[in-house]
Amino acid sequence: MAQIVNDTPVVPGRRPERRRGSGRTAVPSSPRRGDGKLAWLLITPAVAGFLVFFAYPTLRGVYYSFTSFHILTPPRWVGLANWQKVLGDSVFWHSLLVTVYFVGLAVVIGVLLSLVTAVILHRLTRSTVIRGVIILPFLISGVVAALVWQWMLDPQLGIISQLLEKVTGSHPLFFSDSHWAVPSLAAVSVWKSMGYNAVLIFAGLQTIPPSVYEAGRLDGASEVQMFRRLTVPLLRPILVMVVILTVVGSFQVFDIVQITTKGGPANASNVLQMYIYEKGFGELDFGYASTMSLALFVLLIAVTFTQMRLARANETDLS
Template sequence: MAQIVKDQPAAPGRWAGGRPQRTPAAATRRRSDAKLAWLLITPAVIGFLVFFAYPTVRGLYFSFTDFHILTPARWVGLANFRELFADSVFWHSLWVTVYFVLLSVILGVLFSLITAVVLHRLTASTVIRGLIILPFLISGVVAALVWQWMLDPQLGIVSELIEKVTGQHLLFFGDSHWAVPSLAAISIWKSMGYNAVLIFAGLQTIPPTVYEAGRLDGASEIQMFRRLTVPLLRPILVMVVILTVIGSFQVFDIVQVTTEGGPANASNVLQQYIYEKAFGELDFGYASTMSLALFVMLIAITFTQMRLARANESDLS
């Protein structure tokens, strides 16, 4: 009897010999699903290859050439990189960019965190959240123009208010000491709402029982913020910091509209310098080299941040 059962063929689609048996219909269905999947992702793949992969490879090649767009690219090897290390303007632009990034990240994340906590504790209105995120939806050029008018030393409403309070005029974009902080303030104002909404979403994942236990232990609001809210928000905060760092290193539009790198290169961030080299002096080879250097720096900074902040870990367990 056991021999008869053993020799019986397995039913279609059932296990036979310890392995699943595929029927012709199932195999045909899998092939049809694969064709449909490739058909659906083909536009995205083409867009990635045309608008990202090809320009990246092309820019990498140009970084090793002397290319002035009007003449064919000439291979120069590491000459552009040697010029980069000896370029004082590049290092000055890098320092200005780092200064801008530090102001934007530290103050921007702090204000976004405070705004998100206030929203979480006081109101859950979607209208208020929508109003807070509105500046993020405005074009960077439009935001820069509006703030340039508001901070104008002669006609700006902000300058008029400061003059009435202090009796002095402030040249926000015309003073080398105030140019970068003014640009950072515009960047913070524009991105604060978006970052606050991201942090607000993270706050909603924290169980209310955590705060109830803290109140029972006699913890104040400030103590619960420092020892409960911030540690439990680590993954979200790391993501917000990384996005802010990348966005701040890539700042260009508000600088181009307001200061164009002035006065006296005081706000000449790295992207502005790359733009001037590429489209002002038509030196696309050297501009590609600086772009490659910025790309490598951003990758190193991002992985370092994720490593040090333990972005893949959460205290909510």
């Protein structure tokens, strides 16, 4: 016997027809009242760490840059005197040029090797073991990497120096020669960061559709042509990020230089971070050291925004 539901007869064994407009619209559930408090509770340690270890030291350093502050005396406000001193400091400008030279070598060689390594991993091998081995140098401490390379490049007992001696009959004094010191430091930096950069570029390669390369092969393009005209343009956002990270990290190099050359010989490898360290912790002139640190900070911001603007980092050729 038929049942009556909402004035509509219902035949047994058949679903009742739903009237148009009578269905209920699903309303997304609003967050519970306690979620906001829980979120703030979870991010409180990170916010506290940022304020204590990043924000406060940064603001304090900006204040010290306008003072004459030695550790045994209270800071004394001197205005722009430290900045005038920086403009006339020949050692500062020499250290900046050495740093730029180091950054140029580390960025150009490092990014090219990382790009080639990532393409080889993407096109020729799918082994996760090899991909894991590539990133291992990045996981090593900078101090440990510098010590290992210092031993391997030692003029008397270093294995690389001994091999070069047998093959060529001579070997350069890598960290003891003013001409070889900065390139040697750049080589160590490239070796340490190449795996991480290669993994970032490899992740970018995964986003390129295979149909793009198939279309290139159908048009008769070679591997080199597809690399130049397809891979590199489509990787522009990733490459810009890698370049920026490498530039910032190279400008901040300290541990490798401190362990291997200590800024020598004859200030040939005296990068800006070494000079800041010497002024701050060697001569205890924290006011002037803070001024140079702030100058480096402003320089890095300018370089980063310029790179992003010129390279159009927020655009992509993938449609």
